Amino acid sequence: MISTRNLTKTYPEVEAVKSVTLNVREGEVYGFLGPNGAGKSTTMAMLLGLVKPTSGELSLFGTSLENNYFAIKNATGVVGENPYFFDEMTAWEFLSFHADIFMIESKENRINELMENVGLRQYANIRPSEYSRGMRQKLSFVRALLHKPDLLMLDEPVSGLDPHGIRQIRGLIEEQKKSGTTIFISSHILSEIERTADRIAIMHKGKLLVEDNLDGLRYSVDQSVRVNVEVANVPETLSGVLSDIPHIVDHNIDGQHIEIRLDATSDYRAELSSAITASGATIIGMETRKASLEETFMTFTDDNVIGLSKGEVQ
């Protein structure tokens, strides 16, 4: 659906995007992550044809913007980070104008249907400047969905929203995902990407470090399984017992809580449980914990991880 090869953007002072190669598959939700200044917005602007790449290739729907500008734009819906509106127009007039731009037939029905879906129907004749941030973001979504796009590009769609607003926008994204729309989301809010994205790309300092599903990302930064064990009657010898178990990579005892990193090659929890019980401790609880996207993201974007920032993972 979206494909770039060695996409590069250089400004006089800085190389904003360095040879980015990414692929977004049809029907998937693609999370595009990166810290501030990573080059996400510039990459997105290039994909939208707003910024001309210095070098490299990009294609949307298997074709280039130069050759099929109108066809691509007619099949793409965009929600920008800052919802822009025209001061002189009410929400309905704003949507009507955009429906005309997209040459939508029976625009009234489409606008009313979408406004109803997001709960803005009764506010249709109010200017967006009088809307709350959440309402404006929902209106931006309605504008982006007017022409039933096959590709939805979202830049920080839940930024600045309250939990209720985030939930509504998440609902809209999930609805679009169910209908088969390909969704490209650029965001700082990692929990949202973790919930919705099928695959994730992480950018850092203009480079695409990695592109994979969440499990793949976790595995590439940490090949161990984390197990949290809660115990009673902790004997002094427990630390030594755990150190003797060959499949334990690392452990940390904090009072009654033990955090253990196990070799991920097999499930060693039964062996672990037996060893702890044999030491005289009583197991109260045990849970396996996967690294969160935030932890994975921090590992990837940490400057100390020199190998990763040089792009060796990719």
Add this chain to the structure above:
Amino acid sequence: MSDTSKLYKQIQTALTIHRRDFRITIFGPVLYIVTTISIAIGIVIIRNYLNYIESNGLYPMPDLFSFPFRWVIILTSVYLAFSVVVAIARERESGAMELLFYGPVDNVSYVLGKYSAQLTVYCSLIILYLICFFILSNIAGVQIPGSFYMMMLLSLVTGAYLISVGVFVSTMSRNVRSATLVFLTLIASTLLIQASQAWLSNIAPESDYYNPVLLLQQLLGWIQVVLTWLSPFSYLNYGVSEMLRGNMSAFLRVVGLSFVFCITFVFSSIIGLKIRGVRQ
């Protein structure tokens, strides 16, 4: 996926932008203030002529309506060009231009939409002014000469030229402030140089040797030569003069050159916007 009817889509998009901008301009109060001031200036000048005729029994000029109409054109076209400068620069600054380019809007449809909207407003105003001048001629009991209709043609290309300059300046500018500054500097310096040159040419130099007045006269004379080829106001003045002299070939040459410049600036705006991009 293919663009089978690119031109059709560009035209449709330009028409949508045109309708929106036309509506914004005609519903803005400033347009009516400028129109009223323009007509008022026209009335004052014609009234002065009539007083002169009453006192002396002579026409001060071969055509009673051309000079006041020239001022009406200058005021209206400068205002419309300035409003398009602000409109485009503001859209870029606020991000609204980027919003439009998320959809099927390209540099061609955007520039043509903006430009044609202002031009339509200008043409509508020219018709309004024509009606006003007809009423004035009836009140004054002086028939509008045939040359006045020729001037209508000249006024259309002059306005179109000036608005195209406005579109060009704004598509190339970073924000409202710089666009406004560049446009107003261009207009003010053009008018100022023309006025200064006319004023200085009336001062006789006291010496043939080193003389600041002579130097200034020469310098402004050279600039005036350049302006004669570039300034829409020069084309207007020159066109009116040739029309009143009855030199139709020179008049048509002025109309043609204004039209060529107008097309050049619109085309440059399209290319400029593509190079400059939609972001601030």
